[in-house]
Amino acid sequence: QVQLEESGPGLMQPSETLSLTCTVSGFSLTSNGVGWVRQPLGKGLVWMGTIWAGGSTNYNSAVQSRLSISRDTSKSQVFLKMNSLQPEDTGTYYCARPRRGYFDYWGQGVMVTVSS
């Protein structure tokens, strides 16, 4: 069955670079994309960006200058890297499988805290 699982460090310092991994199973990254969505603590969902099956990417302009999404199809992994972290980047980060822009399967999320 389709599964996505996020992993990464739980605590980061301001100005550091966040690196998260989404490991997928039950589908191929060569025929499916993966998107990243974050949720600040107690707030709503915010789409960050998507890497599509062909390898192209789209980013939310709000974070585009700091964000990079890449993948290793042989390992069924998608990577998020975001630099210049600030406390307002604290929240839960989800990866999800996109279908023309909506998301049909989600991971359970990984909590990231940015604090000195």
Place this chain on the structure above:
Amino acid sequence: DVQMTQSPYNLAASPGESVSINCKASKSISKYLAWYQQKPGKANKLLIYDGSTLQSGIPSRFSGSGSGTDFTLTIRSLEPEDFGLYYCQQHNEYPFTFGSGTKLEIK
């Protein structure tokens, strides 16, 4: 960016009742709206996409309607497992944007 305004913010209902959650887009998004359910400790669940298409495996008591700027999620005959947070999302244009959420609680 397309702003998505959800209402109400909170909703209390009893099992067996029917409820509606509204989502309004700041510009036309044609039919391209999705609804999700969020519950603690569980993966977010897609309920409806393209405004009214029921995702596979979702009970038929969930239904979506609307087009353009105004959309509604209706849940008939509420079950105990339906309580949680609900979000709408427009998937018509970048950046994809979500509503602020509606918390459905047991009365």
